[in-house]
Amino acid sequence: MDAWLVNDSENTAIPVTDRGLAYGDGLFETIALREGRCRFVTDHLARLEVGCERLAIPFPGAERIERNIRRLCKQNGARDGVVKIVVTRGAGPRGYAYDPTAVTPMLCVGLAASEPPIVPPDGIRVRLCTTTVSRNPQLAGMKTLNRLPQVLGRAEWQNPEIAEGLMSDEHGNLIGGTMSNVFIVAGPELVTPPTTAAGIAGIMRAKVMQAAEQCGIDLRERDIDVRTLEHVDECFVTNSLIGIWPVSRLGNTRYDIGPVTRRLMDALAAQGVSECRR
């Protein structure tokens, strides 16, 4: 990140006693800045507010966060890049307990200027991670600061030709990529894993699901046994910064960039996800 605002001040330091450091007691958002605008910012802030409610962290407020973003963009002159928002339960004494009547959350907003990522025209190569994703219904769906499984999953490979690693839970259910949600096309169905026990309820995932509905594509949220992946017709991953990345190779299995993936990329491009333009 090129610049940060910590609790509305230009600062790159946080207290060592912050519960975000101590316990990962907080949430984050990563938003695409495209042509001077934060894409789907309302959706991101709505998800952050729901997460704060679930963790009983006072939500810092959408207006305040958007003011921070505008200030960083203005100072920086950035038109394209990444905005990161971190909200924690703030500083506190040692121990898991906190006084629910006296929580002062910490808000960090960061900006990094960067060119929008390019969708590889022939699709991406992915691998299966051996690190498993933790299941926990009380945390599932949220983008919490507890992300060690993703860190360990991403550390499994260094080969730059591999763009993403797919992760399963301990039962062998596909959950998502280290940094993305995953969809498969199997016969007539578009399928994505539910986010009720593990995984993140991605904003781009929700946009793809809406687009599928509008296109009349039969969508199911259901468990996907990771061992069935070599038999699926199409596979793609999504996140807020990349849009849709078609998967063309998983280990020795190759996939075509199929008609469902193409239709959804066109639908997202029409909604302003410029990375999906073909």
Added chain:
Amino acid sequence: MDAWLVNDSENTAIPVTDRGLAYGDGLFETIALREGRCRFVTDHLARLEVGCERLAIPFPGAERIERNIRRLCKQNGARDGVVKIVVTRGAGPRGYAYDPTAVTPMLCVGLAASEPPIVPPDGIRVRLCTTTVSRNPQLAGMKTLNRLPQVLGRAEWQNPEIAEGLMSDEHGNLIGGTMSNVFIVAGPELVTPPTTAAGIAGIMRAKVMQAAEQCGIDLRERDIDVRTLEHVDECFVTNSLIGIWPVSRLGNTRYDIGPVTRRLMDALAAQGVSECRR
């Protein structure tokens, strides 16, 4: 904490880009300071080193950490209290990936002076948490900075008469207290849950297991169905700061402080765990 050293300097700030904040990408230790000495410090630092190896974080070194602790104790004049050590993978660019050849870990050492906690002579009251502990073999046993389940578990009650909450995994296996390990006595056996899929390999837990072996008590590490707790003969929780706390009440179930608990408390008291003196 009354005083901190961050990377060997008097400081209470860390970079907002630290991966400990971003992802909980690190580990911590909490050590009892008693009569001017860090109790079982060798065991704590050995556990921390093993955790660093598992996460591929360069271990800052026992000598350096102990030098930090001595400096804080000298400055502070503290004889009794708590020492906290945090080691993270350090600052980094956005994203889960890191360059394994260029990790500069962050070391934070904190000290808080406080009187040793008193073991309630009649035992403690505990409750069952509804928040579940995440299972993840790649993380199990370690005291990582990913502790949101424990934060949410501890937030379930405010009643100060309840000293601890017991937590299970999603299968209903007892894992431990929010801040402690748990042991039960059922018939002739002393039983504690394994730490291979969830839970923390507590230092005081290991001392109790050693003491049980020395006392000729039949110890088993095996899964405990949380629904069987009302039928057990004795129950106690352990951690580095409290030693052993006998459990006298769980919901409407009452337990006597039985002979096995008493023998183990005496054995630990003889090893210098002064809180266990009766």
